[in-house]
Amino acid sequence: MVLIKTVITAFVPALVNSGFPTDRFVYEGFLPHKKGRQTRMKQWAENDQTIVFYESPHKILKTLKQLSEFCSAHRKVSVSREITKKFEETVTGTFSHVINHFTAHSPKGEFVVVLEGIALQVERRDMLCFNPLFTVWD
Numbered sequence: 001m002v003l004i005k006t007v008i009t010a011f012v013p014a015l016v017n018s019g020f021p022t023d024r025f026v027y028e029g030f031l032p033h034k035k036g037r038q039t040r041m042k043q044w045a046e047n048d049q050t051i052v053f054y055e056s057p058h059k060i061l062k063t064l065k066q067l068s069e070f071c072s073a074h075r076k077v078s079v080s081r082e083i084t085k086k087f088e089e090t091v092t093g094t095f096s097h098v099i100n101h102f103t104a105h106s107p108k109g110e111f112v113v114v115l116e117g118i119a120l121q122v123e124r125r126d127m128l129c130f131n132p133l134f135t136v137w138d
Contacts, residue, residue: 010083011052014112017090018050018078021117025050031063038066045070048119057081057107061099067115068095076116082109 015022026049031037044051044067055063064077071077078092079102087109091101 008084010080010110010112011054013083014078014080014090015050015052015114017080018092018114018116020050020076020078020114022050024048024117025052028053030054030056041067041070044115046118048117050117051115053113053115055111055113057109057111060107060111060113061102063113064095064099064102068099071095071115072118075118078114078116080112080114081107083112085109 011027015025026047028040028051031040031053060079064079067077073096074094076093077095077098078090079098080088080090082088091098093101
């Protein structure tokens with residue numbers, strides 16, 4: 001007889017809560033502490049898949065600021081904390097929006113970061129650029 005117990009992983013609810021595509025995503029675990037950290041972020045900045053990773057509360061702001069240096073200002077990120085717990089919270093928006101939120105509200109708890117794939121970000125930008133409602137006529 002095999003007994004299977006349900007194990008809750010925080011990244012799955014965080015991925016769903018983000019609203020980003022779930023058909024193709026990459027789960028990265030934790031970022032390297034030093035060696036390879038910036039290289040990984042540069043790779044993520046060019047990735048068309050949704051990226052999911054964990055971060056600690058004392059590093060979340062630094063990580064978001066570093067990642068924002070490699071990504072477009074319009075790229076969205078979703079940060080969830082304390083998934084399945086009393087103080088569960090998800091903040092989704094541009095890097096500046098999310099950074100401002102966690103600067104104003106002290107980061108506490110376990111964090112899951114979900115980075116929008118570059119393809120979705122480009123598609124949304126193109127929709128804004130070519131939307132007839134936003135066309136400026138000479």
